[in-house]
Amino acid sequence: MNRLFSRLSIKSKLFGIAIFSSLFSMLLALLILITINLAEIKHKALEELQSVAGLIANRSSAALMFDDTGLAKENLGALSNMPMLLSACVYNGKGQLFTAWDKDILACPASSQNLYSHHDQLIVYVYQAMLQDKENIGGVYLASDLKPALWRELQFIGVVVFVLFIAFIITFLLTAPLLNRVASPIALLAKTAQKVGQDHDYSHRAIKHSSDELGVLVDAFNGMLDTVETQNKALLAARNNYQALYDNNPTMVFNLDLQGAIVSVNRFGANQLGSDAEQLRGKSIFNFIHPEDADVTEQFFRLCQQHPEKVHKQENRIICRDHNVIWVRETARLVDDENSRHLLLVCEDITETRLLTEKIAYQASHDELTGLVNRRQFDVYIQKLVAQVQIDNSIHVLCYLDLDQFKVVNDTGGHLAGDELLRQLGLILRHHVRKNDLLARLGGDEFGILMTHCTLAQALPAGEKLLNLVRDFQFAWENRSFSVGVSIGLAVINRSSGNAVDILKQADAACYAAKDKGRNRVHVFSPNDEELALRQGEMQWVEKIRLGIEQNRFQLYGQLISPIAENHGGLHFETLIRYRDSQGKIIPPGAFLPAAERYNMAPALDRWVIDRLFQHLKETPGFIDRLETCSVNLSGLSLSDESMLAFIDQQFHKWQIPTHKICFEITETAAIANLSYAKHFIDTLRKKGCLFSLDDFGSGLSSFGYLKNLPVDYLKIDGLFVKDIMEDKVDLTMVKAINEVGHVMGKKTIAEFVENQGILDLLRTLGVDYAQGYGIAKPVPLREL
Amino acid sequence: MSFVFFSNTGLSFRRIAAFVKMTLLICGFCHPALADEALEYKIKAAYLYNFTKFISWPERNTATFNICLIGHNAFGNLLNALENKAALDKPIRIHRFDSAKQAKDCHIVYFETIDSRENLSIPGVLTIATLEKTLTVSSQPFFAEQGGMIGFVLEEDKVKLHINLKALKQSGLGISAKLIEVSTLIEGAGNE
Numbered sequence: 004m005n006r007l008f009s010r011l012s013i014k015s016k017l018f019g020i021a022i023f024s025s026l027f028s029m030l031l032a033l034l035i036l037i038t039i040n041l042a043e044i045k046h047k048a049l050e051e052l053q054s055v056a057g058l059i060a061n062r063s064s065a066a067l068m069f070d071d072t073g074l075a076k077e078n079l080g081a082l083s084n085m086p087m088l089l090s091a092c093v094y095n096g097k098g099q100l101f102t103a104w105d106k107d108i109l110a111c112p113a114s115s116q117n118l119y120s121h122h123d124q125l126i127v128y129v130y131q132a133m134l135q136d137k138e139n140i141g142g143v144y145l146a147s148d149l150k151p152a153l154w155r156e157l158q159f160i161g162v163v164v165f166v167l168f169i170a171f172i173i174t175f176l177l178t179a180p181l182l183n184r185v186a187s188p189i190a191l192l193a194k195t196a197q198k199v200g201q202d203h204d205y206s207h208r209a210i211k212h213s214s215d216e217l218g219v220l221v222d223a224f225n226g227m228l229d230t231v232e233t234q235n236k237a238l239l240a241a242r243n244n245y246q247a248l249y250d251n252n253p254t255m256v257f258n259l260d261l262q263g264a265i266v267s268v269n270r271f272g273a274n275q276l277g278s279d280a281e282q283l284r285g286k287s288i289f290n291f292i293h294p295e296d297a298d299v300t301e302q303f304f305r306l307c308q309q310h311p312e313k314v315h316k317q318e319n320r321i322i323c324r325d326h327n328v329i330w331v332r333e334t335a336r337l338v339d340d341e342n343s344r345h346l347l348l349v350c351e352d353i354t355e356t357r358l359l360t361e362k363i364a365y366q367a368s369h370d371e372l373t374g375l376v377n378r379r380q381f382d383v384y385i386q387k388l389v390a391q392v393q394i395d396n397s398i399h400v401l402c403y404l405d406l407d408q409f410k411v412v413n414d415t416g417g418h419l420a421g422d423e424l425l426r427q428l429g430l431i432l433r434h435h436v437r438k439n440d441l442l443a444r445l446g447g448d449e450f451g452i453l454m455t456h457c458t459l460a461q462a463l464p465a466g467e468k469l470l471n472l473v474r475d476f477q478f479a480w481e482n483r484s485f486s487v488g489v490s491i492g493l494a495v496i497n498r499s500s501g502n503a504v505d506i507l508k509q510a511d512a513a514c515y516a517a518k519d520k521g522r523n524r525v526h527v528f529s530p531n532d533e534e535l536a537l538r539q540g541e542m543q544w545v546e547k548i549r550l551g552i553e554q555n556r557f558q559l560y561g562q563l564i565s566p567i568a569e570n571h572g573g574l575h576f577e578t579l580i581r582y583r584d585s586q587g588k589i590i591p592p593g594a595f596l597p598a599a600e601r602y603n604m605a606p607a608l609d610r611w612v613i614d615r616l617f618q619h620l621k622e623t624p625g626f627i628d629r630l631e632t633c634s635v636n637l638s639g640l641s642l643s644d645e646s647m648l649a650f651i652d653q654q655f656h657k658w659q660i661p662t663h664k665i666c667f668e669i670t671e672t673a674a675i676a677n678l679s680y681a682k683h684f685i686d687t688l689r690k691k692g693c694l695f696s697l698d699d700f701g702s703g704l705s706s707f708g709y710l711k712n713l714p715v716d717y718l719k720i721d722g723l724f725v726k727d728i729m730e731d732k733v734d735l736t737m738v739k740a741i742n743e744v745g746h747v748m749g750k751k752t753i754a755e756f757v758e759n760q761g762i763l764d765l766l767r768t769l770g771v772d773y774a775q776g777y778g779i780a781k782p783v784p785l786r787e788l
Numbered sequence: 789m790s791f792v793f794f795s796n797t798g799l800s801f802r803r804i805a806a807f808v809k810m811t812l813l814i815c816g817f818c819h820p821a822l823a824d825e826a827l828e829y830k831i832k833a834a835y836l837y838n839f840t841k842f843i844s845w846p847e848r849n850t851a852t853f854n855i856c857l858i859g860h861n862a863f864g865n866l867l868n869a870l871e872n873k874a875a876l877d878k879p880i881r882i883h884r885f886d887s888a889k890q891a892k893d894c895h896i897v898y899f900e901t902i903d904s905r906e907n908l909s910i911p912g913v914l915t916i917a918t919l920e921k922t923l924t925v926s927s928q929p930f931f932a933e934q935g936g937m938i939g940f941v942l943e944e945d946k947v948k949l950h951i952n953l954k955a956l957k958q959s960g961l962g963i964s965a966k967l968i969e970v971s972t973l974i975e976g977a978g979n980e
Contacts, residue, residue, distance in 0.1 A: 065966035065969060066970055
């Protein structure tokens with residue numbers, strides 16, 4: 004009943020209330036009317052009957068007293084025209100029925116005992132005692148039917164009901180339009196509200212019909228709609244803004260469930276995957292992860308779940324549209340929302356960076372010319388193998404190859420021919436080593452082969468094969484044909500062999516022994532080889548340099564550098580080093596500097612040179628005053644030695660040398676090998692006033708581009724070009740070009756290898772600033788300067 | 789004392805009954821059902837008392853309401869019960885006299901039929917001055933017709949009243965219409 008009511012419209016409720024209250028009041032009135040009337044009828048009937056009984060009693064007293072039943076009956080007979088009367092009885096003083104008048108329905112009781120006035124259902128009974136001077140002489144008993152009276156009353160009430168009903172209908176017809184005037188504005192308001200809800204269009208407005216509470220409601224409703232509309236617009240704008248940010252963000256943004264199914268993805272991400280966001284929903288992210296990265300990614304997701312407080316990162320591959328594989332950096336975090344846990348995954352495309360890194364890693368570990376593994380990487384492999392040998396007791400062989408007669412090709416065909424020969428030989432060797440063997444170019448004309456899981460017995464024929472291969476190779480260059488040979492040294496890598504450096508030394512020594520024995524042969528390392536190498540090869544210098552520094556066997560020389568245009572100014576020379584052997588013979592640096600570079604002793608030698616030079620400058624009276632510029636060579640290793648700067652700084656302080664009189668010479672190759680650190684090195688010292696010159700410019704990697712980045716003061720033109728400028732026009736043009744570019748960049752130029760006056764004159768016409776060489780001055784001990 | 793007196797009169801009762809039977813036969817109004825004279829007199833005694841309700845007497849200075857029985861006492865002790873009642877707010881007293889002349893200050897005088905033996909004509913009786921303002925009642929036949937006021941007559945086994953309205957009015961008594969309704973009015977001689 005309550006639910007039914009609540010479902011009704013306001014109009015129906017108003018009508019319902021009106022009808023209900025009218026009907027209820029009508030019914031109530033009727034009930035009261037009927038009750039009152041019934042009571043009244045009964046009361047009246049009782050009263051009437053009582054008075055009749057009184058009358059009869061009075062009239063019949065004499066008849067009773069004198070036993071006149073006839074008269075009594077006659078008296079009762081007078082009542083016969085009372086239609087409702089059912090029976091009338093007169094009793095004598097003893098209570099016996101004296102006379103009676105009755106209808107068949109209700110006979111008079113025989114005795115007046117237990118008779119009293121009452122009504123029973125629709126019959127009224129009256130008993131009237133007859134008293135004569137307080138003496139009971141008898142009684143009258145009447146019974147009357149109420150039905151006719153009630154029936155008349157009902158008819159009357161029926162008429163009343165009918166009239167009331169007519170009045171009710173008329174009232175209803177009159178009030179219905181009034182109720183409508185109340186209900187219809189509410190219905191209109193509700194309709195507007197419903198329309199707003201259905202269309203989500205907040206521009207609808209309700210119409211105000213009145214100024215009563217409903218009018219206030221309409222105003223408030225419209226006001227609320229205004230607010231909602233404004234806020235909705237603002238929200239929509241904000242949402243679009245964020246959606247655009249989300250969709251156009253150049254990263255792939257995924258919302259995943261914990262199983263990896265895509266809950267949502269931004270448009271950029273969907274584009275990358277070659278689909279749209281709707282189609283991707285529900286698909287697993289693993290459909291797009293590169294199969295090789297699937298396991299890693301699963302672990303990554305597990306890690307995210309185990310440590311929800313952290314942001315996790317990893318790199319893996321994703322297969323994009325057209326099966327294009329890209330590298331991405333995945334950044335993921337577990338996000339808890341109200342209902343569930345989600346994985347927020349942001350994938351940033353790092354393919355380019357990754358490829359660049361790979362390229363750099365490749366370049367760092369490979370030789371540019373031949374594409375083979377370089378020495379550094381080769382060392383790493385040897386170290387790995389040495390470690391492995393300790394574990395599995397396997398046997399491997401290190402093969403050291405040194406080309407014979409390569410210098411001939413280089414000298415007659417030029418650097419390009421030498422490079423081409425190396426490149427071609429690299430290719431040939433690569434095709435003839437086993438798949439598991441590692442071929443590397445160790446520098447210059449040296450190659451190394453790491454024959455893994457190989458015994459000496461297997462390695463020897465392999466070495467012979469390679470030997471024949473190189474010997475049979477005919478290199479053609481500019482209508483000329485060259486053939487080269489190779490000396491091969493073998494060293495076994497087993498549990499008893501030492502560390503990687505030792506093994507390399509052994510192979511090197513074996514190779515040296517092979518050369519020593521007449522080249523073009525394979526030699527297996529024996530301890531004697533090491534001695535031989537120590538004595539006659541580079542290896543001997545390792546110990547000699549160490550001892551030389553200790554025993555001051557090195558000597559400083561200086562070679563003058565003179566200005567070409569006019570001869571003025573102070574002393575300008577390059578500091579050089581010589582070794583004085585036990586027999587007092589002076590050995591030039593070409594013999595021991597390569598060994599010093601290879602065995603990492605160059606920085607120590609550089610320090611020795613600086614220390615001794617500064618000491619000489621300080622301790623020779625008047626020398627500093629005469630001195631204009633003194634240049635010192637720095638090896639490539641010194642350039643990348645971080646403690647070198649501090650050492651130089653300390654030396655300046657120790658010997659109190661004016662920094663602007665010292666010029667450091669570095670080679671282009673060394674500077675480019677670690678350009679950024681070299682730049683830092685140069686900048687630091689130049690700020691202190693030191694000068695720098697770039698040595699051997701024109702050979703090596705030679706690019707004018709590097710010059711821009713190297714803030715040097717002097718450019719030393721490689722002597723290889725200078726010595727032939729009288730005959731070779733290409734060399735002349737090269738020198739001219741280097742000189743001009745150097746000048747344009749604000750650098751002074753120095754020509755090396757100036758061996759005679761003709762070259763000097765030519766250089767003067769070219770405008771080169773300084774000259775150095777045997778034609779100017781030969782190197783002399785410092786004290787002779 | 790009077791109770792003792794009544795209880796010793798069993799013989800005279802039988803005689804009276806026999807007499808009444810005889811007179812009833814003479815009158816031709818005899819009814820075998822009313823053979824019980826005791827009942828008849830019981831009714832009559834009640835009627836005597838009932839008259840006090842319907843008859844009005846002029847004011848008289850007496851202490852009691854006197855009912856006088858003249859002649860033979862046919863009621864026996866049936867009337868004794870009346871002495872416990874009152875009429876006109878006065879206690880009822882029953883007086884018995886042999887002759888009407890003796891009767892003084894009576895409200896109701898009942899003449900027994902026994903007086904006929906003495907040849908005493910009723911009109912004569914009624915002319916007695918002492919009977920002024922007195923209701924005269926008797927069971928004598930034609931009592932009302934002969935100048936009496938109310939006569940008890942047996943009709944259809946019932947004691948009926950014959951009333952001489954003229955005699956009643958002459959003696960200054962009032963009568964209720966109700967009594968008239970239950971009675972038969974008689975055109976009889978008045979009391980000159």
